Amino acid sequence: MKIGFIGAGKVGVSLGKYFKDGGLKIVGYYSRNKSSASIAAEFIGVDSMEIEELVNLSDVVFITVNDDQISKVWEFIKKLNIEGKVFLHTSGSLTSDAIYAPGVYSYSLHPMFPFSDKFTTYKSLGSAVFSLEGSRERVDELKAMIESLGNKVFQIEKDKKPLYHLSNVMVSNLVLSLIEKGVSYLEGCGVDRDVAKEALLPLIKLNIDNISKKSFEDSLTGPIERGDIGTVEKHLKIIPDADIPLYKALSLNLVEMAERKNGKERYYELDEYLRRQQ
Numbered sequence: 699m700k701i702g703f704i705g706a707g708k709v710g711v712s713l714g715k716y717f718k719d720g721g722l723k724i725v726g727y728y729s730r731n732k733s734s735a736s737i738a739a740e741f742i743g744v745d746s747m748e749i750e751e752l753v754n755l756s757d758v759v760f761i762t763v764n765d766d767q768i769s770k771v772w773e774f775i776k777k778l779n780i781e782g783k784v785f786l787h788t789s790g791s792l793t794s795d796a797i798y799a800p801g802v803y804s805y806s807l808h809p810m811f812p813f814s815d816k817f818t819t820y821k822s823l824g825s826a827v828f829s830l831e832g833s834r835e836r837v838d839e840l841k842a843m844i845e846s847l848g849n850k851v852f853q854i855e856k857d858k859k860p861l862y863h864l865s866n867v868m869v870s871n872l873v874l875s876l877i878e879k880g881v882s883y884l885e886g887c888g889v890d891r892d893v894a895k896e897a898l899l900p901l902i903k904l905n906i907d908n909i910s911k912k913s914f915e916d917s918l919t920g921p922i923e924r925g926d927i928g929t930v931e932k933h934l935k936i937i938p939d940a941d942i943p944l945y946k947a948l949s950l951n952l953v954e955m956a957e958r959k960n961g962k963e964r965y966y967e968l969d970e971y972l973r974r975q976q
Protein backbone atom coordinates (compact mmCIF):
# COMPACT_ATOMS: atom_id res chain seq x y z
CA MET A 699 0.00 0.00 0.00
CA LYS A 700 1.23 3.48 -0.90
CA ILE A 701 1.12 5.79 2.13
CA GLY A 702 0.89 9.58 2.19
CA PHE A 703 1.11 11.98 5.12
CA ILE A 704 -0.84 15.19 5.64
CA GLY A 705 0.99 17.03 8.41
CA ALA A 706 4.74 17.24 8.93
CA GLY A 707 5.06 17.68 12.67
CA LYS A 708 6.63 15.36 15.23
CA VAL A 709 4.14 12.52 14.79
CA GLY A 710 3.95 12.63 11.00
CA VAL A 711 7.71 12.80 10.47
CA SER A 712 8.49 10.18 13.12
CA LEU A 713 5.95 7.69 11.78
CA GLY A 714 6.93 8.32 8.17
CA LYS A 715 10.60 7.69 8.86
CA TYR A 716 9.84 4.62 10.98
CA PHE A 717 7.49 3.20 8.35
CA LYS A 718 9.92 3.78 5.49
CA ASP A 719 12.84 2.27 7.41
CA GLY A 720 10.57 -0.71 8.09
CA GLY A 721 9.98 -1.29 4.38
CA LEU A 722 6.62 0.42 3.87
CA LYS A 723 6.05 2.54 0.76
CA ILE A 724 5.82 6.26 1.57
CA VAL A 725 4.59 8.48 -1.28
CA GLY A 726 5.23 11.88 0.25
CA TYR A 727 4.14 14.76 2.48
CA TYR A 728 1.78 17.69 2.38
CA SER A 729 1.68 20.51 4.93
CA ARG A 730 0.21 23.99 4.94
CA ASN A 731 3.74 25.02 5.85
CA LYS A 732 5.61 24.25 2.63
CA SER A 733 8.97 24.42 4.39
CA SER A 734 7.90 21.77 6.94
CA ALA A 735 6.73 19.46 4.17
CA SER A 736 10.00 19.91 2.26
CA ILE A 737 12.13 19.27 5.34
CA ALA A 738 10.12 16.14 6.20
CA ALA A 739 10.29 14.82 2.65
CA GLU A 740 14.03 15.40 2.39
CA PHE A 741 14.66 13.77 5.78
CA ILE A 742 12.72 10.67 4.81
CA GLY A 743 13.73 10.55 1.17
CA VAL A 744 10.37 11.14 -0.50
CA ASP A 745 8.56 14.03 -2.22
CA SER A 746 6.61 16.98 -0.89
CA MET A 747 3.48 17.74 -2.91
CA GLU A 748 0.11 19.41 -2.98
CA ILE A 749 -2.69 17.74 -1.07
CA GLU A 750 -4.65 16.78 -4.20
CA GLU A 751 -1.67 14.97 -5.68
CA LEU A 752 -0.83 13.24 -2.42
CA VAL A 753 -4.37 11.91 -1.95
CA ASN A 754 -4.52 10.82 -5.60
CA LEU A 755 -1.23 8.87 -5.38
CA SER A 756 -1.90 7.27 -1.98
CA ASP A 757 -3.86 4.16 -1.05
CA VAL A 758 -3.57 5.07 2.64
CA VAL A 759 -3.51 8.64 3.94
CA PHE A 760 -2.35 9.52 7.45
CA ILE A 761 -3.72 12.81 8.81
CA THR A 762 -1.10 13.78 11.38
CA VAL A 763 -2.18 17.31 12.26
CA ASN A 764 -3.27 18.76 15.62
CA ASP A 765 -6.63 17.49 16.85
CA ASP A 766 -8.34 20.84 16.33
CA GLN A 767 -7.22 20.88 12.68
CA ILE A 768 -8.43 17.39 11.73
CA SER A 769 -12.01 18.43 10.93
CA LYS A 770 -10.83 21.37 8.81
CA VAL A 771 -8.46 19.17 6.81
CA TRP A 772 -11.15 16.53 6.38
CA GLU A 773 -13.70 19.03 5.07
CA PHE A 774 -11.31 19.78 2.22
CA ILE A 775 -10.31 16.16 1.58
CA LYS A 776 -13.96 15.06 1.32
CA LYS A 777 -14.28 17.14 -1.85
CA LEU A 778 -11.54 15.15 -3.60
CA ASN A 779 -11.71 11.79 -5.37
CA ILE A 780 -11.36 9.54 -2.32
CA GLU A 781 -13.54 6.54 -3.15
CA GLY A 782 -12.11 3.29 -1.75
CA LYS A 783 -9.15 4.90 0.02
CA VAL A 784 -8.05 4.39 3.62
CA PHE A 785 -7.77 7.40 5.92
CA LEU A 786 -6.29 7.39 9.41
CA HIS A 787 -5.76 10.07 12.01
CA THR A 788 -3.45 9.64 14.99
CA SER A 789 -5.45 11.41 17.69
CA GLY A 790 -5.68 9.66 21.03
CA SER A 791 -8.99 11.30 21.91
CA LEU A 792 -10.98 11.51 18.65
CA THR A 793 -12.72 8.54 17.06
CA SER A 794 -12.71 7.51 13.41
CA ASP A 795 -15.99 9.43 13.00
CA ALA A 796 -13.88 12.58 12.71
CA ILE A 797 -12.83 11.47 9.21
CA TYR A 798 -15.90 9.57 8.05
CA ALA A 799 -17.32 9.79 4.54
CA PRO A 800 -19.31 7.30 2.43
CA GLY A 801 -17.16 5.05 0.30
CA VAL A 802 -13.94 5.35 2.31
CA TYR A 803 -12.38 3.40 5.18
CA SER A 804 -11.82 5.53 8.26
CA TYR A 805 -9.63 4.73 11.28
CA SER A 806 -8.01 6.13 14.36
CA LEU A 807 -4.52 4.67 14.76
CA HIS A 808 -2.88 6.00 17.92
CA PRO A 809 0.74 5.26 18.84
CA MET A 810 0.98 5.09 22.64
CA PHE A 811 4.29 6.91 22.73
CA PRO A 812 5.72 10.35 23.61
CA PHE A 813 6.83 12.15 20.44
CA SER A 814 9.40 14.53 21.86
CA ASP A 815 11.55 15.17 18.79
CA LYS A 816 10.77 15.24 15.08
CA PHE A 817 14.05 13.73 13.93
CA THR A 818 14.99 11.20 16.62
CA THR A 819 11.79 9.71 18.09
CA TYR A 820 11.49 7.23 15.21
CA LYS A 821 14.54 5.39 16.55
CA SER A 822 12.57 4.28 19.62
CA LEU A 823 9.22 3.50 17.99
CA GLY A 824 9.95 -0.22 17.89
CA SER A 825 8.71 -0.43 21.48
CA ALA A 826 5.46 1.48 20.82
CA VAL A 827 2.07 -0.19 21.08
CA PHE A 828 -0.69 1.07 18.76
CA SER A 829 -4.43 1.21 19.31
CA LEU A 830 -6.73 0.85 16.30
CA GLU A 831 -10.38 1.80 15.95
CA GLY A 832 -12.58 2.22 12.90
CA SER A 833 -14.09 0.51 9.85
CA ARG A 834 -14.19 -3.25 10.21
CA GLU A 835 -13.61 -4.03 6.52
CA ARG A 836 -9.85 -3.44 6.38
CA VAL A 837 -8.88 -3.44 10.04
CA ASP A 838 -7.04 -6.78 9.77
CA GLU A 839 -5.00 -5.45 6.84
CA LEU A 840 -3.95 -2.35 8.78
CA LYS A 841 -3.23 -4.37 11.89
CA ALA A 842 -0.98 -6.66 9.86
CA MET A 843 0.81 -3.65 8.37
CA ILE A 844 1.78 -2.33 11.80
CA GLU A 845 2.63 -5.80 13.13
CA SER A 846 4.95 -6.31 10.15
CA LEU A 847 7.14 -3.60 11.72
CA GLY A 848 7.35 -5.59 14.95
CA ASN A 849 4.83 -3.52 16.93
CA LYS A 850 1.85 -4.77 18.90
CA VAL A 851 -1.62 -3.51 18.02
CA PHE A 852 -4.89 -3.81 19.90
CA GLN A 853 -8.38 -2.81 18.82
CA ILE A 854 -10.80 -0.72 20.85
CA GLU A 855 -14.44 0.20 20.35
CA LYS A 856 -15.48 3.73 19.47
CA ASP A 857 -17.35 4.39 22.73
CA LYS A 858 -14.25 3.47 24.78
CA LYS A 859 -12.02 6.14 23.22
CA PRO A 860 -12.42 8.72 26.06
CA LEU A 861 -11.52 6.11 28.68
CA TYR A 862 -8.62 4.94 26.51
CA HIS A 863 -7.28 8.48 26.23
CA LEU A 864 -7.67 9.02 29.98
CA SER A 865 -5.47 5.95 30.53
CA ASN A 866 -2.73 7.43 28.35
CA VAL A 867 -2.88 10.85 30.01
CA MET A 868 -2.91 9.36 33.49
CA VAL A 869 0.38 7.50 33.02
CA SER A 870 2.16 10.17 30.96
CA ASN A 871 1.16 13.81 31.45
CA LEU A 872 -0.25 13.38 34.95
CA VAL A 873 2.74 11.32 36.06
CA LEU A 874 4.97 14.20 34.95
CA SER A 875 2.89 16.49 37.13
CA LEU A 876 3.17 14.09 40.07
CA ILE A 877 6.94 13.85 39.69
CA GLU A 878 7.21 17.63 39.55
CA LYS A 879 5.29 17.77 42.83
CA GLY A 880 7.81 15.44 44.44
CA VAL A 881 10.68 17.57 43.17
CA SER A 882 9.05 20.71 44.58
CA TYR A 883 8.73 19.07 48.03
CA LEU A 884 12.44 18.23 47.97
CA GLU A 885 13.14 21.82 46.96
CA GLY A 886 11.31 22.77 50.14
CA CYS A 887 14.07 20.95 52.03
CA GLY A 888 16.60 23.36 50.52
CA VAL A 889 17.72 21.03 47.72
CA ASP A 890 18.52 22.52 44.30
CA ARG A 891 15.82 21.67 41.73
CA ASP A 892 18.17 19.85 39.35
CA VAL A 893 19.74 17.94 42.24
CA ALA A 894 16.27 17.04 43.51
CA LYS A 895 15.25 15.64 40.12
CA GLU A 896 18.47 13.65 39.83
CA ALA A 897 18.03 12.29 43.36
CA LEU A 898 14.47 11.11 42.70
CA LEU A 899 15.10 9.54 39.28
CA PRO A 900 16.40 6.20 40.66
CA LEU A 901 13.15 5.81 42.65
CA ILE A 902 11.11 6.56 39.55
CA LYS A 903 13.10 4.25 37.29
CA LEU A 904 13.13 1.40 39.82
CA ASN A 905 9.34 1.55 40.12
CA ILE A 906 8.96 1.36 36.34
CA ASP A 907 11.45 -1.49 36.18
CA ASN A 908 9.62 -3.36 38.94
CA ILE A 909 6.16 -3.15 37.34
CA SER A 910 7.62 -4.24 34.01
CA LYS A 911 8.79 -7.47 35.64
CA LYS A 912 6.10 -8.19 38.23
CA SER A 913 2.64 -7.15 39.38
CA PHE A 914 1.68 -3.77 40.85
CA GLU A 915 1.01 -5.45 44.17
CA ASP A 916 4.40 -7.15 44.26
CA SER A 917 6.08 -3.83 43.42
CA LEU A 918 4.40 -2.05 46.33
CA THR A 919 6.59 -0.59 49.10
CA GLY A 920 6.38 2.34 51.52
CA PRO A 921 4.25 3.48 54.46
CA ILE A 922 0.87 2.52 52.97
CA GLU A 923 1.97 -1.07 52.33
CA ARG A 924 3.38 -1.20 55.89
CA GLY A 925 0.14 0.23 57.33
CA ASP A 926 2.15 3.07 58.92
CA ILE A 927 -0.52 5.54 60.03
CA GLY A 928 2.02 7.61 61.98
CA THR A 929 3.99 8.45 58.84
CA VAL A 930 0.81 9.25 56.90
CA GLU A 931 -0.23 11.63 59.71
CA LYS A 932 3.10 13.44 59.46
CA HIS A 933 2.69 13.78 55.71
CA LEU A 934 -0.76 15.29 56.07
CA LYS A 935 0.49 17.85 58.61
CA ILE A 936 3.02 19.35 56.22
CA ILE A 937 1.52 18.79 52.76
CA PRO A 938 0.04 21.91 51.07
CA ASP A 939 -3.73 22.03 51.56
CA ALA A 940 -4.30 22.02 47.80
CA ASP A 941 -2.46 18.68 47.51
CA ILE A 942 -4.38 16.82 50.25
CA PRO A 943 -7.12 15.49 47.90
CA LEU A 944 -4.42 14.18 45.54
CA TYR A 945 -2.49 12.50 48.38
CA LYS A 946 -5.69 11.02 49.78
CA ALA A 947 -6.94 9.63 46.45
CA LEU A 948 -3.61 8.07 45.53
CA SER A 949 -3.09 6.66 49.02
CA LEU A 950 -6.54 5.06 49.10
CA ASN A 951 -5.77 3.38 45.79
CA LEU A 952 -2.54 2.08 47.32
CA VAL A 953 -4.56 0.78 50.28
CA GLU A 954 -6.69 -1.27 47.88
CA MET A 955 -3.55 -2.67 46.27
CA ALA A 956 -2.05 -3.48 49.67
CA GLU A 957 -5.28 -5.22 50.73
CA ARG A 958 -5.10 -7.46 47.66
CA LYS A 959 -1.51 -8.26 48.57
CA ASN A 960 -1.68 -8.70 52.35
CA GLY A 961 -5.35 -9.01 53.34
CA LYS A 962 -8.00 -6.41 54.10
CA GLU A 963 -7.99 -6.68 57.91
CA ARG A 964 -4.49 -5.21 58.18
CA TYR A 965 -5.51 -1.90 56.59
CA TYR A 966 -8.91 -1.16 58.11
CA GLU A 967 -7.62 1.54 60.48
CA LEU A 968 -5.50 3.25 57.81
CA ASP A 969 -8.38 3.17 55.33
CA GLU A 970 -10.74 4.79 57.87
CA TYR A 971 -8.17 7.43 58.79
CA LEU A 972 -7.59 8.46 55.16
CA ARG A 973 -11.30 8.67 54.41
CA ARG A 974 -11.76 11.15 57.28
CA GLN A 975 -9.22 13.59 55.83
CA GLN A 976 -10.42 16.72 54.05
